[in-house]
Amino acid sequence: MSKLELSGGPVLTESPPGAVPVGVVPAGVVSGGAAVLGARDADASREDLWLSLADAVVNMDEDESARLSRESLRRRYDAYETIDRGLAKGMERAGRLFEEEEYFVPELLLCSDALNAGVEVLKPSLAGAADGEARCRIVIGVISGDTHDIGKNLVKLMLASGSFEIFDLGRDVEPELFVDKALEVGAGIIMVSSLMTTTMEGMREVVRIRDKRGLKDVVRVAVGGGPVSQAFADRIGADAYSPNANHALRLAGRLAKSMPGRPDRSR
Numbered sequence: 001m002s003k004l005e006l007s008g009g010p011v012l013t014e015s016p017p018g019a020v021p022v023g024v025v026p027a028g029v030v031s032g033g034a035a036v037l038g039a040r041d042a043d044a045s046r047e048d049l050w051l052s053l054a055d056a057v058v059n060m061d062e063d064e065s066a067r068l069s070r071e072s073l074r075r076r077y078d079a080y081e082t083i084d085r086g087l088a089k090g091m092e093r094a095g096r097l098f099e100e101e102e103y104f105v106p107e108l109l110l111c112s113d114a115l116n117a118g119v120e121v122l123k124p125s126l127a128g129a130a131d132g133e134a135r136c137r138i139v140i141g142v143i144s145g146d147t148h149d150i151g152k153n154l155v156k157l158m159l160a161s162g163s164f165e166i167f168d169l170g171r172d173v174e175p176e177l178f179v180d181k182a183l184e185v186g187a188g189i190i191m192v193s194s195l196m197t198t199t200m201e202g203m204r205e206v207v208r209i210r211d212k213r214g215l216k217d218v219v220r221v222a223v224g225g226g227p228v229s230q231a232f233a234d235r236i237g238a239d240a241y242s243p244n245a246n247h248a249l250r251l252a253g254r255l256a257k258s259m260p261g262r263p264d265r266s267r
């Protein structure tokens with residue numbers, strides 16, 4: 001399949017008439033010169049770049065992913081939005097191709113390398129983007145039996161940008177390890193990721209062990225990942241669920257505020 005067939009958006013190398021070619025910054029965008037480009041054009045240009053970034057991931061093109069991520073920073077587009085609406089969207093499209101049996105495991109791994117190449121460029125612009133000192137410690141990891149960690153890594157990036165102190169256990173993590181680590185470091189939140197229906201039950205175990213050790217009011221458990229839903233989170237007694245990394249940051253902020261005994265407790 002050719003790049004052009006895969007592309008859901010503008011062509012990277014041959015700009016259609018009137019399009020803003022990626023890599024060429026119209027004077028009005030960076031300088032805010034509305035005289036050159038109106039707000040709508042600037043929005044279209046941003047969308048085009050994100051679409052091209054998604055294409056780079058789908059096309060397994062690490063260099064292009066890094067180049068477009070640098071270009072996004074140069075245009076001063078928001079780094080997280082660039083990940084969320086560019087790189088992660090590309091991975092979603094790759095996922096659909098996998099489901100349609102157009103792509104197989106090797107292609108997915110190359111797509112994930114392309115995603116990571118962009119994330120590496122954007123990461124420094126996320127770190128410390130939010131206020132002040134570390135507010136709360138969070139233990140995060142992917143549940144046992146599951147090695148999908150792209151989503152968990154994006155959530156972790158977002159949390160770090162929100163000044164949380166993160167303890168990443170990695171992937172394929174036994175349920176009790178989440179609780180052990182939370183106790184060891186004094187974490188107030190455990191975040192568990194699962195991408196497979198066959199592994200998501202392990203999240204119930206994390207909650208059960210947390211409760212069995214009498215930590216229900218001290219350590220919050222949040223869950224997320226492809227097959228996870230609010231209904232599932234409620235069913236297993238988790239404290240929170242979020243469908244994506246952006247919401248995960250807000251959710252962590254809410255959970256941190258609701259911790260008993262915290263000075264910034266809001267309820």
Ligand code: B12
Pocket residue numbers: 088091092094095096098099105106108109112145146147148149150151152154155191192193194195196197198222223224225226227241242243244245246248
């Ligand atoms: C990429 C991928 C892989 C890559 C993983 C690379 C890596 N390092 O992660 C590779 C090729 C290695 C792989 C392997 C396998 N995969 Co796979 N894979 C995928 C795929 C296509 C995309 C997942 C992804 O990265 N999405 C992009 C990220 C950004 O999204 P996300 O993970 O959902 O994360 C976001 C949110 O969910 C949320 N979030 C995630 N975690 C958390 C946690 C918390 C606390 C919160 C609040 C939020 C949150 O925020 C994230 C960012 O916004 C999915 C299909 C799909 N459409 O999801 C299949 C999929 C998950 N894989 C599947 C399968 C079956 C496998 C294999 C068994 C295949 C095989 N035959 O070998 C192995 C599993 C090995 C194992 N034991 O883990 C199935 C699972 C089916 C099921 N049982 O449910 C899926 C659904 C494909 C399918 N339709 O069949 N896979």
